[in-house]
Amino acid sequence: MPSDEDEMLQAMGLQRIDDLFADIPAAVRIPKIDLPDGLPELTVVRHVTSLLSANRTMAEMPTFLGGGLYDHFVPASVRAITSRSEFYTAYTPYQPELSQGLLQALWEYQSLICELTGMDAANTSMYDASTALGEAARMAHRIHGGNVFLVPRALRHNRKAVLANYLNGTGVEAREVDYDRGTGMLDLTKLEAALSPAVCGVYVENPNFLGRFEEQLAEIRALTGAVFVVGVNPIAQAVVRPPGDFGADIVIGEGQSLGTAVNCGGPLLGIFACRQEHVRKMPGRVIGLTRDVKGHRAFCMTLQTREQHIRREKAMSNICTNESLLAVAAAAFVAVQGSNGLRRLAAENIRRAKELAASIDKISGFTAPVFNGAHFNEFVVRYKGDYSAVHRGLLARGVHGGLSLARQLPELSDSALFATTERQKADDVNRLLQALEAVA
Amino acid sequence: MSFRQAYWDEPLLLEKRSAPDDRVDVADLVPPNLRRERLGIPNLPEHEVVRHYTRLSQMNFGIDTGFYPLGSCTMKFNPKFTEELAALPAVARMHPDQDEATMQGALRLLYELQDMLARIAGMDAVTLQPAAGAQGEYTGLLLAQAYHRDRGEERHQVILPDTAHGTNFASAGMLGFEIVEIPSKDGRVDLKALEAAAGEKTLAFMLTNPNTLGIFEDRVLDIAEVVHDAGGLLYYDGANFNAILGRTSPGKMNFDIVHFNLHKTFTTPHGGGGPGAGPVGVRGPLEPFLPVPVIGLDGRGYHLNYDRPKSIGKVRAWYGNFALLVRAYAYILRMGADGLREVSDHAVLNANYVRHRLQGVLDVPFGGLRKHEFVASAAKLASRGVRTVDLAKRLMDFGYHPPTVYFPHLVEEALMIEPTETETMETLDGFVDALTKIVGESPETLHGAPHNTSVARVDEVQAARDPILSWRTAKARGST
Numbered sequence: 001m002p003s004d005e006d007e008m009l010q011a012m013g014l015q016r017i018d019d020l021f022a023d024i025p026a027a028v029r030i031p032k033i034d035l036p037d038g039l040p041e042l043t044v045v046r047h048v049t050s051l052l053s054a055n056r057t058m059a060e061m062p063t064f065l066g067g068g069l070y071d072h073f074v075p076a077s078v079r080a081i082t083s084r085s086e087f088y089t090a091y092t093p094y095q096p097e098l099s100q101g102l103l104q105a106l107w108e109y110q111s112l113i114c115e116l117t118g119m120d121a122a123n124t125s126m127y128d129a130s131t132a133l134g135e136a137a138r139m140a141h142r143i144h145g146g147n148v149f150l151v152p153r154a155l156r157h158n159r160k161a162v163l164a165n166y167l168n169g170t171g172v173e174a175r176e177v178d179y180d181r182g183t184g185m186l187d188l189t190k191l192e193a194a195l196s197p198a199v200c201g202v203y204v205e206n207p208n209f210l211g212r213f214e215e216q217l218a219e220i221r222a223l224t225g226a227v228f229v230v231g232v233n234p235i236a237q238a239v240v241r242p243p244g245d246f247g248a249d250i251v252i253g254e255g256q257s258l259g260t261a262v263n264c265g266g267p268l269l270g271i272f273a274c275r276q277e278h279v280r281k282m283p284g285r286v287i288g289l290t291r292d293v294k295g296h297r298a299f300c301m302t303l304q305t306r307e308q309h310i311r312r313e314k315a316m317s318n319i320c321t322n323e324s325l326l327a328v329a330a331a332a333f334v335a336v337q338g339s340n341g342l343r344r345l346a347a348e349n350i351r352r353a354k355e356l357a358a359s360i361d362k363i364s365g366f367t368a369p370v371f372n373g374a375h376f377n378e379f380v381v382r383y384k385g386d387y388s389a390v391h392r393g394l395l396a397r398g399v400h401g402g403l404s405l406a407r408q409l410p411e412l413s414d415s416a417l418f419a420t421t422e423r424q425k426a427d428d429v430n431r432l433l434q435a436l437e438a439v440a
Numbered sequence: 441m442s443f444r445q446a447y448w449d450e451p452l453l454l455e456k457r458s459a460p461d462d463r464v465d466v467a468d469l470v471p472p473n474l475r476r477e478r479l480g481i482p483n484l485p486e487h488e489v490v491r492h493y494t495r496l497s498q499m500n501f502g503i504d505t506g507f508y509p510l511g512s513c514t515m516k517f518n519p520k521f522t523e524e525l526a527a528l529p530a531v532a533r534m535h536p537d538q539d540e541a542t543m544q545g546a547l548r549l550l551y552e553l554q555d556m557l558a559r560i561a562g563m564d565a566v567t568l569q570p571a572a573g574a575q576g577e578y579t580g581l582l583l584a585q586a587y588h589r590d591r592g593e594e595r596h597q598v599i600l601p602d603t604a605h606g607t608n609f610a611s612a613g614m615l616g617f618e619i620v621e622i623p624s625k626d627g628r629v630d631l632k633a634l635e636a637a638a639g640e641k642t643l644a645f646m647l648t649n650p651n652t653l654g655i656f657e658d659r660v661l662d663i664a665e666v667v668h669d670a671g672g673l674l675y676y677d678g679a680n681f682n683a684i685l686g687r688t689s690p691g692k693m694n695f696d697i698v699h700f701n702l703h704k705t706f707t708t709p710h711g712g713g714g715p716g717a718g719p720v721g722v723r724g725p726l727e728p729f730l731p732v733p734v735i736g737l738d739g740r741g742y743h744l745n746y747d748r749p750k751s752i753g754k755v756r757a758w759y760g761n762f763a764l765l766v767r768a769y770a771y772i773l774r775m776g777a778d779g780l781r782e783v784s785d786h787a788v789l790n791a792n793y794v795r796h797r798l799q800g801v802l803d804v805p806f807g808g809l810r811k812h813e814f815v816a817s818a819a820k821l822a823s824r825g826v827r828t829v830d831l832a833k834r835l836m837d838f839g840y841h842p843p844t845v846y847f848p849h850l851v852e853e854a855l856m857i858e859p860t861e862t863e864t865m866e867t868l869d870g871f872v873d874a875l876t877k878i879v880g881e882s883p884e885t886l887h888g889a890p891h892n893t894s895v896a897r898v899d900e901v902q903a904a905r906d907p908i909l910s911w912r913t914a915k916a917r918g919s920t
Binding site: 035104286325338 | 462535610687766
């Protein structure tokens with residue numbers, strides 16, 4: 001029997017595959033790619049596994065890093081759901097009749113995000129929280145017109161850096177508002193001084209980068225008529241009043257905590273939600289509720305005239321491929337937990353951080369938490385000397401400490417941000433405390 | 441082939457009967473003015489949640505379900521072994537802020553993948569940071585801007601052919617650049633129009649080759665000369681890379697910047713819309729501007745270098761979609777130079793075969809060979825009241841995902857067909873037979889399609905007129 005290749009070539013009256021490339025001029029041809037030839041699956045699996053074994057994972061080494069990404073436990077059912085290949089091998093649901101399952105799952109994700117945040121509408125995802133912030137600033141500018149966007153000075157540096165690029169070409173300038181050195185919350189006097197008619201938007205995070213709950217959302221809303229953008233931790237939202245209650249216009253956040261592994265920083269899930277009045281100015285894919293011609297409830301992508309493939313250079317954003325599968329994971333995670341599970345999880349994370357801070361504070365040479373008031377799952381620890389020595393000492397004892405703040409905020413160069421989740425065992429915490437005692 | 445998709449009258453999660461809320465006291469944990477006492481999310485047994493999603497998945501179509509010739513999207517089979525690798529704790533349970541000494545495996549993989557992509561594209565350096573193709577374009581344009589500025593030049597015009605992807609326009613538009621669109625001639629870039637458009641304001645010309653008609657731009661070196669003579673940069677949109685692996689490269693074609701769509705060419709699954717990954721490769725003179733951190737290697741091992749004074753900064757947090765990069769790395773090793781060339785061989789063979797068999801059934805404007813895809817037109821059916829959308833909807837009844845429709849805009853009633861290399865002749869013949877049968881069907885049958893999918897034709901106009909994007913809004917409107 002002839003091979004597919006032979007038969008197809010013959011049908012077209014061609015002799016060889018090379019005939020199909022006759023339109024590529026000789027001047028641009030290459031003999032072959034400068035790589036070795038292919039390897040059997042088993043060899044590749046062995047190679048990649050062996051190469052990655054040089055990593056020290058959070059499973060092997062008690063690790064107290066947060067700073068935007070958190071090592072929460074992911075129930076097996078979440079991965080079982082996202083491993084359904086009808087979901088993970090699909091493209092964007094351009095054809096709604098064939099894609100109702102994914103469309104309903106994404107519409108439910110939007111609905112769950114709205115329940116958590118108190119917003120009316122959400123998109124199906126941005127790349128991560130940093131790009132969600134960049135898009136939120138651009139949207140604030142579209143809504144308001146002003147050319148200044150205020151952000152906390154105590155904002156993680158990678159978010160500031162991404163924001164700067166997303167504002168390139170808009171004429172909007174990001175300005176920083178300092179935090180209160182005692183509470184770690186936004187300094188409202190400084191905010192008031194920074195406000196002007198040119199301010200198109202004000203961004204705050206709750207909890208903020210320093211782990212502190214931002215307790216002044218109502219006061220901040222009252223100070224400004226600009227677009228109010230609030231960054232959230234979706235798990236904290238289970239026990240914290242939603243930004244919608246405080247008059248927020250846009251809510252963003254990092255959704256990785258909801259059912260996705262930390263994955264060395266990607267893929268991540270940018271949460272993006274807003275009030276109904278702003279939906280036509282929102283970036284990204286959205287799923288709408290509608291009917292089919294027989295009157296059945298149905299879902300489809302909608303408001304596509306905001307998007308790049310229709311509106312081209314006038315689009316709200318260039319985003320096309322997003323993080324849909326992680327949105328499905330987030331919805332599945334929330335569904336598996338339910339209100340009860342999510343509220344317990346949030347409470348446990350607050351309690352653990354509180355207890356860990358108190359334990360660290362008892363060790364001579366350390367102060368924790370540095371800022372007064374309630375924290376979510378992370379807090380700042382100050383050391384009496386050079387923190388980098390503590391970091392190295394912990395690593396030498398098989399423990400990974402928090403995120404050094406030296407690169408983030410110079411006044412906290414002797415400090416680090418320590419995070420905890422439900423995933424750490426009592427023994428992990430004991431190892432940290434013993435190691436801190438030893439290096440102090 | 442006959443096909444009938446499952447239909448479950450599946451309620452929304454939020455409509456399901458919930459177990460009672462437990463009292464979770466957070467009085468000593470959350471400040472009073474922030475304290476929330478109730479969350480409107482149902483408490484459901486795990487098995488009910490799993491059933492819910494299993495039923496939804498049965499109302500969805502993926503590559504594993506069937507043929508998915510969605511033009512420009514390269515919907516090839518995703519090998520399963522890369523899923524297992526991406527789920528290893530050495531991937532999943534790594535925090536990106538870990539000390540470099542504890543992530544040598546991850547950094548080595550990234551370093552080697554950069555090198556592999558650079559070799560494939562004929563470029564000098566690669567960043568893995570962009571999260572998707574469109575973000576790769578955005579990054580590439582930022583790099584071009586930084587490069588020109590460093591030479592004391594402020595250029596703000598981006599030239600695009602009328603066949604360009606919508607994201608090219610949107611990426612340039614987001615940066616406030618002026619767009620100069622040039623018309624095609626015989627399905628290729630019109631060199632005269634390009635010469636007229638290129639000048640001292642030209643930041644870059646963005647081109648995908650083969651273009652979105654599946655036609656190879658055979659005068660690409662002349663195009664490069666025009667752009668470079670004007671002082672501009674030539675940008676390669678990598679969406680169509682699947683057509684040229686091992687035959688040519690963006691470097692060999694004198695491009696300066698290229699983005700890759702790893703979820704297309706290098707088969708990381710598309711996840712129903714994402715995640716993807718959009719690394720960017722550049723020539724040496726653009727290397728100093730790459731996003732931070734750059735992964736370096738010295739006597740002490742692999743490290744993250746932030747000390748890059750000319751860098752554009754960051755386009756997303758951390759280093760890129762790592763779990764996707766692991767899949768692409770494994771795929772490239774598995775295929776190798778010989779296997780990647782076969783990828784393009786068969787992608788091009790399949791596209792030309794389907795086109796050959798469809799001649800006489802539908803019009804295919806522009807003569808000559810195609811690469812990985814081609815664009816047919818259903819314009820001649822208009823006199824019978826049949827449009828491309830009807831063909832697309834009817835194809836579903838036979839178990840095929842429709843092609844991309846109504847793109848590119850210069851072809852009337854367009855169907856953009858990209859079979860990919862992982863399909864057999866048997867599948868391709870089945871598709872062509874179905875499309876041939878459909879074209880002969882009555883307008884009534886076609887207008888009523890699809891008949892065999894979970895739901896019938898969906899009213900997209902209604903959805904956009906009064907957008908209901910959440911359960912809260914639906915309840916408020918009384919339209920659940």
